[in-house]
Amino acid sequence: MTAVIEAHGLVKRYGSVTALDGLDLAVPAGTVLGLLGPNGAGKTTAVRVLTTLLRPDAGRASVAGIDVVDHPDEVRRRIGLSGQYAAVDETLTGYENLEMIARLYRLGRRRARTRARELLERFTLSDAADRPVKTYSGGMRRRLDLAGSLVAEPSVLFLDEPTTGLDPRSRVTMWEVIRELVDQGTTLLLTTQYLEEADRLADEIVVIDHGRAIARGDADTLKARVGGERIELIVRDAERLDDARQVLSRSAVGEVVVDDHGTGLTAPVDGGPDTLMQVLRELDAAGIGLKDVGLRRPTLDDVFLTLTGQPTDASTPDHEPSPEVGR
Amino acid sequence: MNGLLWSLHDGHVVALRNVRKIRRVPEVLVFVLISPIMFVLLFAYVFGDSIPIPGVDYREFLIAGIFAQTVIFGATFTGAGIAEDMQKGIIDRFRSLPMSRSAVLVGRTASDVIYNLLSILIMTLTGLLVGWRIRGSLLDALGGFLLLLVFAYAFSWVMAFVGLVVPSVEVINNASFIVIFPVTFIANTFVPAENLPGPLRTFAEYNPVSAVTQAAREAFGNTNPAFPPPDVWPLRHPVLYTLGWVGIILLVFVPLSVRQYQRAATR
The missing domain is CATH 3.40.50.300 (P-loop containing nucleotide triphosphate hydrolases)
Incomplete structure (x- = not known):
């Protein structure tokens, strides 16, 4: 074409x-x-x-x-x-x-x-x-x-x-x-x-x-390339983090990452809501309480993070650079 | 149709749009019309008795000067209108159309003549109220009005160029103030050029604003042959000198503005 x-x-x-x-x-x-x-x-x-x-x-x-x-x-x-x-x-x-x-x-x-x-x-x-x-x-x-x-x-x-x-x-x-x-x-x-x-x-x-x-x-x-959807969760009790990580890693299609606070986990998944339900059932069965959980789709930020290793530049002004007068 | 006719067609479409805008935002018009009234009254009553003009009543002397200053200030609207269209991305829209390159500027400068027509009408009425009279023939007087409008039209192309160059509408108002105030004051508009000190006097004598003012004064019959203007060519042949400037300004600023329009980019 x-x-x-x-x-x-x-x-x-x-x-x-x-x-x-x-x-x-x-x-x-x-x-x-x-x-x-x-x-x-x-x-x-x-x-x-x-x-x-x-x-x-x-x-x-x-x-x-x-x-x-x-x-x-x-x-x-x-x-x-x-x-x-x-x-x-x-x-x-x-x-x-x-x-x-x-x-x-x-x-x-x-x-x-x-x-x-x-x-x-x-x-x-x-x-x-x-x-x-x-x-x-x-x-x-x-x-x-x-x-x-x-x-x-x-x-x-x-x-x-x-x-x-x-x-x-x-x-x-x-x-x-x-x-x-x-x-x-x-x-x-x-x-x-x-x-x-x-x-x-x-x-x-x-x-x-x-x-x-x-x-x-x-x-x-x-x-x-970005890794598609991911499950993000925060455990109520930091001591159960390792257990939660084990549950999550069974459904994850990549590495499970622990956040800086030591209570949050992020893992790439496929299968969308079905996978999320599965994870939730398993966490429930294991008696692990959650403060927060969600299925997140990749955003432009994720694309950039993956492609450039840097988030989108928040300091970039709202507009494209203005042409100078009298070029 | 050939290029020139299309240019006029497109310019006409743009001018119609501007006229619609004038009708929709009458507030602008109110200010356009109040300032000449204010100027006539201020000068007539504040300076009226302190500036002696041999052989002519000051108010008669003054009116042509105020006419000239006001119609030249009218060019500010041209600059502001274009700067506003730039800011709002409307110039981008126009530039993405396969229309004539000069049309936006042709249409804008043409429609802005309406402002000047109206302000001349208002000033004429105000002038008559404070004692100004047309002492020559009506035909001559109409010629005087026409010359004022033609000169102001040419000057509006200067401000059109400024409007394409400055970053915002606010800047236009300041820029026009800085340019237009000296040009219209260092002239024979409000005081006789002879009264000005050395270099200012020379500037005033060759200032086209003085010529257009002098031409209008003569057209209105507001001069006294016993007290002629300074004996310099521009003021001896004010109509020719004014038209010469009109030609020069248009020859320089029409191509310059059209070129700038093509390169202009939204800020």
């Missing part, structure tokens, strides 16, 4: 900060690539380069076979972009926002109107169509922003953290909407900080850190 989105050795520096450090990507037609990484990893910069908003310092990138640096207008005609911060005009209504975008895609006045109404209908925003966007909830804004990126029915879509900051319900709604688009054959590049999101939506995941790909593969491959 030929790649619809391709990048080779992308480099972008902002002063002394290297936002992209030789990134390679390839997204085959009709598939979803999840670009997974913490804040400041270079996800947004990558999207900005691929969507022609930013020129790379080195490397090449193309969308639908068209070079993003040489023919940005041609690329723009074929892509849709929905950003991290919903780029809709708050004082305009949802309808006005979409109609304006449609006219800027040069759809013509009448076609622009119909298209705006169609999209509002499709994203269940018809009731709010004629209200200023500032009255919308976060989820509605994101849906409107996504609708804006679909005005010209692009075959290639870029979504930069489409669910960051959304409540769980809006997030699931958003996932359904995105899933639908993908089922219709859209090629999608999605950035996210959530492993679960990449897991749900992406065919392939590229984990990036400091502007470099540090792992790639499908969700199962990555999870296998």
Whole structure:
């Protein structure tokens, strides 16, 4: 299969900060690539380069076979972009926002109107169509922003953290909407900080850190590397820790680790809730009391811990490094 | 359609959006219109009697100066509007569309002329109330208004560029204050240029703000032939000199701003 989105050795520096450090990507037609990484990893910069908003310092990138640096207008005609911060005009209504975008895609006045109404209908925003966007909830804004990126029915879509900051319900709604688009054959590049999101939506995941790909593969491959689910428990009585460890090691698929306090245990398992139940029954039979127990799925932190030996950098600022003025 | 027509089409769409915003947030408009009233009243009543202008009533002298200062300050809205769109990621949205590269700036500078039209209307009414009169022909006076608007339009491209460069809306307001205040005060706007000391006087004589003010004064018939302005070319040919500056500013700042727009990135 030929790649619809391709990048080779992308480099972008902002002063002394290297936002992209030789990134390679390839997204085959009709598939979803999840670009997974913490804040400041270079996800947004990558999207900005691929969507022609930013020129790379080195490397090449193309969308639908068209070079993003040489023919940005041609690329723009074929892509849709929905950003991290919903780029809709708050004082305009949802309808006005979409109609304006449609006219800027040069759809013509009448076609622009119909298209705006169609999209509002499709994203269940018809009731709010004629209200200023500032009255919308976060989820509605994101849906409107996504609708804006679909005005010209692009075959290639870029979504930069489409669910960051959304409540769980809006997030699931958003996932359904995105899933639908993908089922219709859209090629999608999605950035996210959530492993679960990449897991749900992406065919392939590229984990990036400091502007470099540090792992790639499908969700199962990555999870296998991270160790999948684990059981975490804390015994009520520290003296029973060894007994608990023996019980747990029978169900574990890897090493059982004792925490720093000497009361907590963590062990990788497979089999999910069934395994957890099994462990609980055995602990109960052995008369070992618990303060806390849970089945934990790997998070982005776990992925990073495994891949880099370091947790995601909590000190990283909220935004990607800002470009300097007057570059 | 060719490139220029598409640019106008897209600029028109963007301008319509800005006009809608003006209507939705009338608070901004209120402040736009109050400050010229305040300036007319302050100068007319505070300095009115302390600044003697030979042969002309100070209030008549003053109005053209206030017109010039206010429409130039109007350019701040252009800069602030663009900085705000940058901050909110709307410029990113525009830039990801296959639209004309100049459209956002063309649309913004065009729609902001509305602010200046309204403030000229308000200032005219306030001026008439405090005793200012148009003593020339109405046609000349309209020409004077037009020249003020054209000069302000050109200057709005300067602020458009500043809006694309500064990191936030707040900075725009300070930046415009620092630039526009001296430029509009070291001129013949509020006092005759002759009254200024040495280098300031020279600056004032060649300051395009002085020329546009002088041109407006002549268009309104608020000058006295017995007391001509300083005998320097710009003030002898204020209309030509102003239009020359309009040309220079547009030639420099239109390409510069469009280039900056293409490179601009959300902060």
